[in-house]
Amino acid sequence: MHMDIRRIQYPFTELHSVPPDGQVIAIGDFDGVHLGHREVISRAIERARSLGVPAAIMTFDPHPREVLGKAQYSRILTPIDEKMRLFAELGVDQVYIVHFTPELARVSPEDYYKNMLYPLKPRVIVVGFDFTFGHRGQGTAETLAKLAKAGESIEVIAPHNMDGEKISSTLIREQLHLGRLERVKSLLGRHYRIQGKVVKGEGRGRKIGYPTANLEPLDRYVIPRQGVYAVRVYLDGETLKGVMNIGIKPTFHEDEEQPPTLEVHILDRNEDLYGRTLEIEFAAYLRPEMKFSSVEMLIEQIAKDAQRAKQILA
Structure with missing residues (x-):
């Protein structure tokens, strides 16, 4: 129709x-x-x-x-x-x-x-x-x-x-700010999604073996709580699994004031998505963003996050 x-x-x-x-x-x-x-x-x-x-x-x-x-x-x-x-x-x-x-x-x-x-x-x-x-x-x-x-x-x-x-839009906003995705899903009747364009990032993910696409939201979306998420990524009709970090990357930055960045690492894929539009569906909140004392510890944690995301998205 x-x-x-x-x-x-x-x-x-x-x-x-x-x-x-x-x-x-x-x-x-x-x-x-x-x-x-x-x-x-x-x-x-x-x-x-x-x-x-x-x-x-x-x-x-x-x-x-x-x-x-x-x-x-x-x-x-x-x-x-x-x-x-x-x-x-x-x-x-x-x-x-x-x-x-x-x-x-x-x-x-x-x-x-x-x-x-x-x-x-x-x-x-x-x-x-x-x-x-x-x-x-x-x-x-x-x-x-x-x-x-x-x-x-x-x-x-x-x-x-x-x-x-x-049920109200205000309640849903509050739940997103708290990272309570299950609750958000039950209020919306579906998972929360945002669309964004892949822009140039700092290129650090690639150096540590976890290339990430740096996402610039296409609109003034409500951005969920800072932290790490298991996400589904929709790209040109394909559905991919991923891990998204929303935050200020405290391991690399001292400055608390900068706006949060949205970075998604697509599991089992390694291609340059620069300039492409992705739709991100938030499936589960994995953990808050943490500051690690070494890059090795960060890499170890990312591997754990990726493993958990795979199980959740399976």
């Missing part, structure tokens, strides 16, 4: 392109497309199928938090392209990506509804329990219900709890 993606801005004026019988729209930022988000989206798809109309998602780019200057949250779990891939896998028919701007942030809930939602002919609008919209997030699901015209209904999906905690 082909999913149509349209970038739109406020106010929405391309009325000729709206499905004549309307559509069901799920609205949200959906960063992470985690299990809580999936409930909102599946409910929208279910309602759309029963009404015989397309299932649509309205989401935002850039992330509203980035535009509103909340820098500590500007790191994301799923960049827009990955989000689209996940939406398509779920069976969504249409995505409207709203260009989020400081001007849009100032629009009142009433105007947002009138000029952005109503023109899309929503038959049903599905949102999460904590949904807000319009200036300073003054609009809520209740506001939507008041504004809804005849023939439209609003559905609010209750929080999705796991082990007594509500």
Whole structure:
């Protein structure tokens, strides 16, 4: 099934392109497309199928938090392209990506509804329990219900709890910062992944017999806790096994201030990947980054890490 993606801005004026019988729209930022988000989206798809109309998602780019200057949250779990891939896998028919701007942030809930939602002919609008919209997030699901015209209904999906905690992008970020990958996987419904391009590193890995690809993330991903990970590496349709180190390489550097580097050693392969794009899937956290008193001890530890990674990824 082909999913149509349209970038739109406020106010929405391309009325000729709206499905004549309307559509069901799920609205949200959906960063992470985690299990809580999936409930909102599946409910929208279910309602759309029963009404015989397309299932649509309205989401935002850039992330509203980035535009509103909340820098500590500007790191994301799923960049827009990955989000689209996940939406398509779920069976969504249409995505409207709203260009989020400081001007849009100032629009009142009433105007947002009138000029952005109503023109899309929503038959049903599905949102999460904590949904807000319009200036300073003054609009809520209740506001939507008041504004809804005849023939439209609003559905609010209750929080999705796991082990007594509500699933949220914030919780997933915290778990990544703690290196708790099992928990992250259970909240996301899949392993966490990031994409990056291989850039020139210091070339030290090759000298000690463990060549590594130095990865520069393609987006402002949430970077997991510093340490060593067992990872799967996706390269041009191939799935390879690897060990990734996220950190500052304390054996070689005194400077604590530098940003962490991401280096991946692909097991049983030795080729130059410079300039290639890799997708890294975090399978398990092996250990924190350590400072070794000699390079020999570091090499010995890397061999142990590689062995453990092989067992985990087998």
